[in-house]
Amino acid sequence: MINRKSAAALIIGDEILSGKTLDTNTQTLAKHLVRMGVTLQKTETIRDSVDIISEAVKRLSESHDMVFTSGGIGPTLDDLTYEGVAKAFGLNLLKHEATIARMHEIQPNLVLNEARLRMATLPEKCDAIWTGGLWVPLVCVHNVYVLPGIPRLFSSMIESIPSDHFGDVPPRERKILWCDLAEGDLAATLDKAAKEYDVAIGSYPATNNDSKKLYRTMVTVEGDEADIVIAAAEQLKGALNARYGTV
Amino acid sequence: MINRKSAAALIIGDEILSGKTLDTNTQTLAKHLVRMGVTLQKTETIRDSVDIISEAVKRLSESHDMVFTSGGIGPTLDDLTYEGVAKAFGLNLLKHEATIARMHEIQPNLVLNEARLRMATLPEKCDAIWTGGLWVPLVCVHNVYVLPGIPRLFSSMIESIPSDHFGDVPPRERKILWCDLAEGDLAATLDKAAKEYDVAIGSYPATNNDSKKLYRTMVTVEGDEADIVIAAAEQLKGALNARYGTV
Structure with missing residues (x-):
């Protein structure tokens, strides 16, 4: 009997629930988890709300080995995922200097206004996994992996997670x-x-x-x-x- | 302030969670609910398991005005949605004569073996909403609407629900x-x-x-x-x- 990790996905965004956007990240994640020998047990799609995100992150984090979120980490006020994840674990949000440094390095002409600095304001003590060519961090808090909703970023970043995070077991x-x-x-x-x-x-x-x-x-x-x-x-x-x- | 109904979607099937199939029914449902003035609050995708289906149906049914399920109503042993819905409400499964009659009428050459009769074995006292040209019923149990996973059937059948089920309010x-x-x-x-x-x-x-x-x-x-x-x-x-x- 192979001991496989269990996973849940949390898709965050009113745009999915109102039909404006077709979620393809679930399938991208599902295929990757099959390759990595992890069992995706369930997915949930929820609205952009700090309380709803926080409740779902906490609950899924307690009942699964790994949780992957998609969406809600942009610069506008409807992007609430970092806040929801921080609240789930009782953490503060802090400016993340390594992200700001990568913004400067990778996009030197980007104006670092308040909105963009929100994208570098992360739950304290989080880990960041970097993806070549991107300044957006894949934020890890405990067993929760926070990813962007944009499919091409989601897809590249999921591939950047080291294989030992998944338990190094063969696929079914x-x-x-x-x-x-x-x-x-x-x-x-x-x-x-x-x-x-x-x-x-x-x-x-x-x-x-x-x-x-x-x-x-x-x-x-x-x-x-x-x-x-x-x-x-x-x-x-x-x-x-x-x-x-x-x- | 318009009093809108709230809805949840429950997508049932290992094929979604293993990445074999891209779920498009959520977007079809989401767009229809926007047109009908209903607010889709959340969706969940779960495995083919009677206990998991039953738990999710009961919980979502209690917390939302309407629940829409997709998938798990075919003739094989991995199709467990009717059983899960029946268990959620403490109901028996019974042969549904109107469905069998429509099978005979619409597909006279269909062999009614045990497997196909499973597709006409429905939670007792359910309502059936019929879609022109199809014998598959849209089964309603309390506020739960049970739909097939096949996108072209899902799409036709969702359109057959009378508009007064949605509360007859204008869209946002x-x-x-x-x-x-x-x-x-x-x-x-x-x-x-x-x-x-x-x-x-x-x-x-x-x-x-x-x-x-x-x-x-x-x-x-x-x-x-x-x-x-x-x-x-x-x-x-x-x-x-x-x-x-x-x-």
Whole structure:
């Protein structure tokens, strides 16, 4: 039995809840955590409010090994994540000199007005993980990782977290089968395999947006033990009208 | 002061948490709720587990006027939403004759095996809202609306909910400004306007994926009172290098 870390994601921003923005950071994070062998247990999307952020950060931090936040660290008054994280742990906010130094170094022409200095005003005693070419710090407070909402920054910065933060365990083994059968016709076979092997089996009907054209159902077989997953997938492939694939 | 209903969304499925699928249903729901004048307060994404679904449904149902679930109502063993919703309210699951009748009528060639009958085994005493051309019911239990995860079904079915369920109130007024200024340079002006008018102001830097090319920051001005929102947006438009737009 591999001891995997558990994670939660906290997506912060009225723009997601009002439909102005499609959140893609959850999927970016989810894919990275799979690669790092961590189990993403849940995600929450919440409004820009210090009290709501603080409550969610505290609760998720206590119930998961790692918490990743997205959004709310810009220069305007609706950016409240640092304040919410500080409140969750009873910390003050302080000017972070290393961030200010990097602002000067990386963007020498940036006017350091009050609004921009808010972006360098961080929970005291936080750690900062730096990403090449960016002055925005990935702020860590206890087990909480604070990331920006902008997808290209989120994506680069998540890659900069050293692998030992995730526990250095191998990813779960995953096999994908593409089937020409409808989900309702293969359910009994999947149920039988799930009971016979120690694997998690998922099945997903093709949707409008799928790029793989020649299937009706995607079946995933996952587990910690590679040989068991492979055996279960082989057995299913024989029992169903299926071929292996990748996503 | 308009009395708006509050809503929460519960996205159910390991495929979202493992990054296999990008959730777009949250945005579809969010946009619809904006049009219907309802405030989406939070969303959660959780694993396929009866206990986890049941806990989340009960808690969100008690704290919000409406709860919308997405996913977990297919024919396979990882589809546990009806079971979770029934458990949340202490209800039994029963064969739903109207759904079976519609299966026969709309898809006469469908083999009604045990797996497919699971899709017609619903929490007792539930209401069903029908969508033209589909046999899948939109199941309502108290204030919980149970929807499928497949985006094209989710989208059609959400449109079939009668408008009086949402409280028949007008949407919040929203104005969008596209600005050539960087977020850090316009923050002080936005803060001043937010204090002067009773409006919510959001600002969002342009990202890689934006289709509007000629701006650096999108500013949104929202509120219940149309004339106040318009006045605040006009004042901002004058103070910033901005033009009105739509999203």
